[in-house]
Amino acid sequence: MTPIAFEGLLRALAPQVLGVLTRRSGDFAAAEDAVQEALLAAFRQWPAEGVPDNPRGWLIQVAHRRLIEEIRRGSARRERESAVSRLEAPLSDASSEGRDDTLELLFLCCHPALSPASAIALTLRAVGGLTTAEIARAFLVPEATMAQRISRAKRSFTSSSLRPGNLSSVLHVLYLIFNEGHTSSAGPSLLRVELSTEAIRLTRLLSYLDDPEAGGLLALMLLTEARAPARTGPVGELVPLASQDRSRWDAAMIAEGIALVNAVLPRGPGPYRVQAAIAALHDEAPSAEETDWPQILALYGVLERLTPSPVVTLNRAVAQAMVAGPAAGLATLDRLASEPLLARGHRLPAARAHLLEMAGSTAEAVAEYRTAAARTSSVPERNYLTLRAARIAAASGF
Numbered sequence: 001m002t003p004i005a006f007e008g009l010l011r012a013l014a015p016q017v018l019g020v021l022t023r024r025s026g027d028f029a030a031a032e033d034a035v036q037e038a039l040l041a042a043f044r045q046w047p048a049e050g051v052p053d054n055p056r057g058w059l060i061q062v063a064h065r066r067l068i069e070e071i072r073r074g075s076a077r078r079e080r081e082s083a084v085s086r087l088e089a090p091l092s093d094a095s096s097e098g099r100d101d102t103l104e105l106l107f108l109c110c111h112p113a114l115s116p117a118s119a120i121a122l123t124l125r126a127v128g129g130l131t132t133a134e135i136a137r138a139f140l141v142p143e144a145t146m147a148q149r150i151s152r153a154k155r156s157f158t159s160s161s162l163r164p165g166n167l168s169s170v171l172h173v174l175y176l177i178f179n180e181g182h183t184s185s186a187g188p189s190l191l192r193v194e195l196s197t198e199a200i201r202l203t204r205l206l207s208y209l210d211d212p213e214a215g216g217l218l219a220l221m222l223l224t225e226a227r228a229p230a231r232t233g234p235v236g237e238l239v240p241l242a243s244q245d246r247s248r249w250d251a252a253m254i255a256e257g258i259a260l261v262n263a264v265l266p267r268g269p270g271p272y273r274v275q276a277a278i279a280a281l282h283d284e285a286p287s288a289e290e291t292d293w294p295q296i297l298a299l300y301g302v303l304e305r306l307t308p309s310p311v312v313t314l315n316r317a318v319a320q321a322m323v324a325g326p327a328a329g330l331a332t333l334d335r336l337a338s339e340p341l342l343a344r345g346h347r348l349p350a351a352r353a354h355l356l357e358m359a360g361s362t363a364e365a366v367a368e369y370r371t372a373a374a375r376t377s378s379v380p381e382r383n384y385l386t387l388r389a390a391r392i393a394a395a396s397g398f
Contacts, residue, residue: 001051009055010039011129017059018126019101021067022108029154030067032126038063102127103205109153110170118153119173120180125150128198138195139180140187167209171217171272174203178221182228186377190232196225215264216273222257223279226250238384242288254283274303293322310339314351326359346375350385362396365389 001009014035021031038059052058109123121139124130130138136146181195200221206214230244261280264273278299285291300316313336321329333352342348353368369389373382 006046006051009051010042013056013059014039014129015105015127016056016101017063019105019108020060021063022105023101024064025067025071028108028126029151030070031063032154034063034067034070035059037066103208106202106205107167107170110173112166112169114153114156116173116176118149118156119169120177121146121150122153123173123202124177124195124198127202130194130198134194138192167206167211167214170206171203171213174199175217175272177202178224182224183381184378188379189236190238190378190380191228193228196221196228200225212264212267213270213272215260216270216276219257219260219264219276220272220279222253222260223276223283226253226257226283232380236380238380240384241282246287249283258284269302269306271303271307274299274306278303291322293319297323310336310341311347314342314347318351318354321355321358326355329355330359344375346372346381346385349375353385353388357392362392363398366393366396366398 017038018031018035021034022028025031041062042055042059046052046055106123106127109126110119114122121135124135124138125132132147132150133143135150136143139146178196178199181192181197181199184190184192200218203214203218203221207218226249227241227244229250230246230248231239233239257276258280261273261276264270265277267273278296281292281296281299297316297319300312300319304312304316313332317329317332317336319329320332330352333348333355336342336348339348349368350372353365353372356362356365356368366389369385369392373385373389376382376385
């Protein structure tokens with residue numbers, strides 16, 4: 001087995017083993033420590049002795065022994081006896097036969113009692129296999145800060161609170177992970193491929209549930225990620241959708257996403273299904289000019305009824321401008337000026353700038369582009385907005 005295949009095997013098995021031990025012990029943090037010990041033992045022994053016939057069972061047994069040893073060393077007598085009694089019954093790989101322990105662990109990490117930031121960090125660490133340093137780099141925080149965040153999340157679980165989150169909370173966490181990977185909220189890079197790729201991988205795990213919203217979220221991710229190769233230029237600069245070279249989009253990913261949309265949309269509307277349908281219309285259009293904006297506007301109307309939010313209304317305003325002219329879209333945006341979610345961010349002035357530019361109000365567009373540039377923490381977005389303002393100003397002679 002090659003080193004890459006070896007590491008891939010351990011990465012796939014780690015969350016399964018952690019799921020078994022966490023369920024058995026009721027102690028997330030201790031179970032994770034034991035799994036890490038088992039993985040280290042595998043790294044030392046397997047290259048020399050060969051991969052066991054049942055590598056998952058081997059890791060479970062080793063981690064199980066390490067967990068019992070640690071409990072015996074570290075617990076008070078009465079607590080120790082109680083904890084060990086739960087673990088001393090023979091444990092085999094067959095004890096979890098028929099269960100998807102990775103999926104169960106994913107639900108546990110997305111418990112609604114955790115804040116979104118904690119759930120994201122814990123999911124990427126325990127299920128995704130990313131190191132604390134990798135997660136910290138992805139979210140541009142010090143490694144020590146991320147380690148504390150993950151540690152607090154793990155400590156929040158006790159044997160009495162080890163209840164999985166619901167599907168809605170899992171989908172929300174995966175959606176947030178993907179969005180941060182697709183358009184980084186801060187830093188020098190527009191894309192964080194490791195996050196969007198991991199979000200897609202984890203969402204695929206949910207296919208076993210045959211849930212239309214899980215299918216809709218996967219379709220949305222695929223249809224959005226398919227455009228990633230064309231979203232940045234030679235030096236990492238942002239390329240807006242209307243200017244992208246559509247021949248660079250991933251045709252296979254688009255085909256899979258559209259097939260999923262066709263499968264889940266007839267089962268009724270849902271927020272992720274509707275967003276996936278919008279993404280499909282963008283991906284199916286041969287050019288920006290041939291985009292079916294009336295249908296997109298109608299779908300945003302449906303989405304606004306399903307999940308009303310200022311961000312959905314902002315996107316509907318842009319679609320409205322493409323159908324009925326910039327004045328109609330600007331009128332809708334004006335009603336969002338006092339929304340707390342948008343008041344200090346860059347999205348509202350960026351959208352206003354775009355529609356004002358469409359309307360020929362160049363001086364106002366330049367001012368809004370500059371406001372938006374000053375409010376974003378993303379370097380590629382800031383550069384794009386600043387350059388856009390400069391180009392309009394130069395072309396208009398002011």
